[in-house]
Amino acid sequence: MRKRGFNLVEIVIVVMMIVMTVLLCLPAMFNNTKQARLISVWKGIFFETKSNFEIFALNERKKIDGICYGNMPDKKGMIYGIIKPYLNLTKPYDAKMLKDYTYRYYNGKRIMPNSIYYAQDYGLQENGTIVGFRWLGCECSESTPCATAIFDVNGTKKPNLLGQDVFGIYIFKNGIEAFGYDLSNDEIEKSCNLKKGNGASCSEYYLRGGRL
16 A cells, blocks of 8 residues: 555656646747747748849849939939839838837847837738838949848837847848848858847848757
8 A cells, every 4th residue: 555655646746746737838829829920920030032033133123223323302202213113112101000100129129229220111912921021222233231120020019129039131223131141151150140130131140940
């Protein structure tokens, strides 16, 4: 009887330990699954946008040059109007929804208005992704970006952090590249660090198959 009772207690303890371990691991498993889903959405958006801008380079480049070097009063607005369809901004602008929307760096620090990662114009994709656009200037080329765009694949839902649910691209005259495209694997891995990095290079890090 003593031996049987002892074995029963032992079994109960083991079961309790297993249950506690599972409960402790669940949040991490849930967070990894959620992050993996966001990264999957980002990859889909990136490759579709890349394809769009290959068409853009063929069809719209001369129009952009004409606006840049013409006597247009609202160059930035006109250029944004041309680029919007290539960012898949098919949903009407929702001023109420985007009124209080902000996003920050990966480490939680504020993105200042003079940063290239700070969007000036916003739009919405049909799937709810928030797209922010910033025109950098007409003095751009195949290697110097004309604009940047950010994609919050989680919409207004938090965390709204660059590198977690917010990813971005450089827009060149001949196409696009993700933030961090010009860095080595070691450099983007270090930059895509929750405590030290700003999260911008995570856009390229995950495209290269970087792990969570």
